[in-house]
Amino acid sequence: MPGTVVGSLNEDVLVAVGRLPGGGETVIGRSATLAPGGKGANQAAAAGLLGPGVHMVGRVGEDPAGDRQLAALASSRVDVSGVHRTPGVPTGSATIPVEEGTGENLIVVVPGANAELTPDDVDVDPVHRADVLLLQLEVPMDTVYAAAAAAGGRVVLTPAPPQPLPEELLALVDVLVPNEHELVQLTGATAGARTPVELVALARSIFGPVVVVTLGARGALVVRRDGSPALLQPPPPVTAVDTTGAGDCFCGALAQALATDRDLPAAVRFAVTAAALSTTGPGARGALPDAEAVEALLPRVPAATPVV
Structure with a gap:
C-alpha cells in the first residue's frame, strides 16, 4: 500500500487582500472563497493526484463542510x-488571507472534529500496511504518536503547527519536514x-530523523545522518500566484516519490518540482499537479548543490 495520511481535514476560507495585516491592524478583504484544506487532507490530495493507493485517516463533522471535504478528497x-x-462537532476550518501579487499568506486554524481523532482511530490496516505514513500536528499529539508507533513503513512528519x-x-x-520557521522554533x-x-547546523541538532527543510522559493535542504554533505535543491522557475499549501504538496509528493523507491535526493527533487507547480494557481489545491506535469518539468530543475 503506497501511502496513508493521518491528519486534519479543514474547510478553508481564502480571503484576497491587497496586503497582509500587521499586528492589531485591520485590512479590507477583496473577496472570500471556500476551498478544501487541512494539512493532512492537502497532503493526501497531492499524493493522490500523483499516484494511486492513497488513504486518508481523520475526522470531520456531520455537516455540509464535512460532505465537501470527503467529496474533494475522493475527486483527488x-x-x-x-x-x-x-456528531456534535463541526468540521475543522481555517481562515487564510492571501496577499495579491506575492501569494504570501497567514493561516488561523480552528480544529473542530480534528481534535477528536483518537489513538484507536489510527490502529487500522491502512496505517499498518502503508509504505509511507504522513503525519502532521493538527490532530492530538497522542494520536500522532500512536500512528507513528503503529506504522509498518517509513514515517514522514511535518512538525506544523510547531510544538515541542x-x-x-x-x-x-x-x-x-519542517519549514525554516518551524525548524527555528523546534x-x-x-x-x-x-x-x-x-540551517543545516540547526537541522543536525535535532535528535533522530533525516531532516528536509522546505525553504519556499529557495527550494529545500536535505540533511542526512550518514555523514554525506547536506544538499540544497533549488526549484524550477515558475510564476507563483498563491503559496498556500505548497509545503503540504511538497510532503505529499515526497511520500509518493519515496513509496516508488526514489532515493531521498531524487524524491526531494520531485517534491520541490510538484510544490513549485502547486503555487501557480489559487488555494491549497487549485493547482496540484499530476505525475505527468511533474515529470515534464523535472528536466528544467536546477541540480542540487552541496552545502559546506
Whole structure:
C-alpha cells in the first residue's frame, strides 16, 4: 500500500487582500472563497493526484463542510473510508488571507472534529500496511504518536503547527519536514534570517530523523545522518500566484516519490518540482499537479548543490 495520511481535514476560507495585516491592524478583504484544506487532507490530495493507493485517516463533522471535504478528497483519488464522522462537532476550518501579487499568506486554524481523532482511530490496516505514513500536528499529539508507533513503513512528519517534539516520537520518525520557521522554533533558536549553512547546523541538532527543510522559493535542504554533505535543491522557475499549501504538496509528493523507491535526493527533487507547480494557481489545491506535469518539468530543475 503506497501511502496513508493521518491528519486534519479543514474547510478553508481564502480571503484576497491587497496586503497582509500587521499586528492589531485591520485590512479590507477583496473577496472570500471556500476551498478544501487541512494539512493532512492537502497532503493526501497531492499524493493522490500523483499516484494511486492513497488513504486518508481523520475526522470531520456531520455537516455540509464535512460532505465537501470527503467529496474533494475522493475527486483527488484518495480512499476516505478511514475518515470518521463526529456528531456534535463541526468540521475543522481555517481562515487564510492571501496577499495579491506575492501569494504570501497567514493561516488561523480552528480544529473542530480534528481534535477528536483518537489513538484507536489510527490502529487500522491502512496505517499498518502503508509504505509511507504522513503525519502532521493538527490532530492530538497522542494520536500522532500512536500512528507513528503503529506504522509498518517509513514515517514522514511535518512538525506544523510547531510544538515541542518528544524524543519518543522523533525516534519513530524517518524523515522530518519542517519549514525554516518551524525548524527555528523546534530547536529553540532565535528568529531571524539564516544561511543554508546555519540551517543545516540547526537541522543536525535535532535528535533522530533525516531532516528536509522546505525553504519556499529557495527550494529545500536535505540533511542526512550518514555523514554525506547536506544538499540544497533549488526549484524550477515558475510564476507563483498563491503559496498556500505548497509545503503540504511538497510532503505529499515526497511520500509518493519515496513509496516508488526514489532515493531521498531524487524524491526531494520531485517534491520541490510538484510544490513549485502547486503555487501557480489559487488555494491549497487549485493547482496540484499530476505525475505527468511533474515529470515534464523535472528536466528544467536546477541540480542540487552541496552545502559546506
